[in-house]
Amino acid sequence: MKKRYLVFKGSTYHPSGGMKDFFIDCDCIDECLLAFKKYILKDYNKEYSMYNEKEYLEVELGYAWMHIYDSKDEKIV
Numbered sequence: 001m002k003k004r005y006l007v008f009k010g011s012t013y014h015p016s017g018g019m020k021d022f023f024i025d026c027d028c029i030d031e032c033l034l035a036f037k038k039y040i041l042k043d044y045n046k047e048y049s050m051y052n053e054k055e056y057l058e059v060e061l062g063y064a065w066m067h068i069y070d071s072k073d074e075k076i077v
Helices: 029-041 053-061
Strands: 005-011 022-026 064-070
Touching: 005 029, 022 029, 029 053, 029 064
Parallel strands: none
Antiparallel strands: 005 022, 005 064
């Protein structure tokens, strides 16, 4: 059985479109947000970055996007 929330993600400059942007499915919204945050931070290296983790996340979110689709209510949340 699929999970209730479907996460789609992409880059501002390189959207694939449709199901090619599918990232993960989750049971709750908090799980979706955590997975996306971990995805964004996967390349973060504290030792070499000029940003702290929060600043790095804010900068990267300027280039990335995410939609969470609720498959039960059939809408983007």
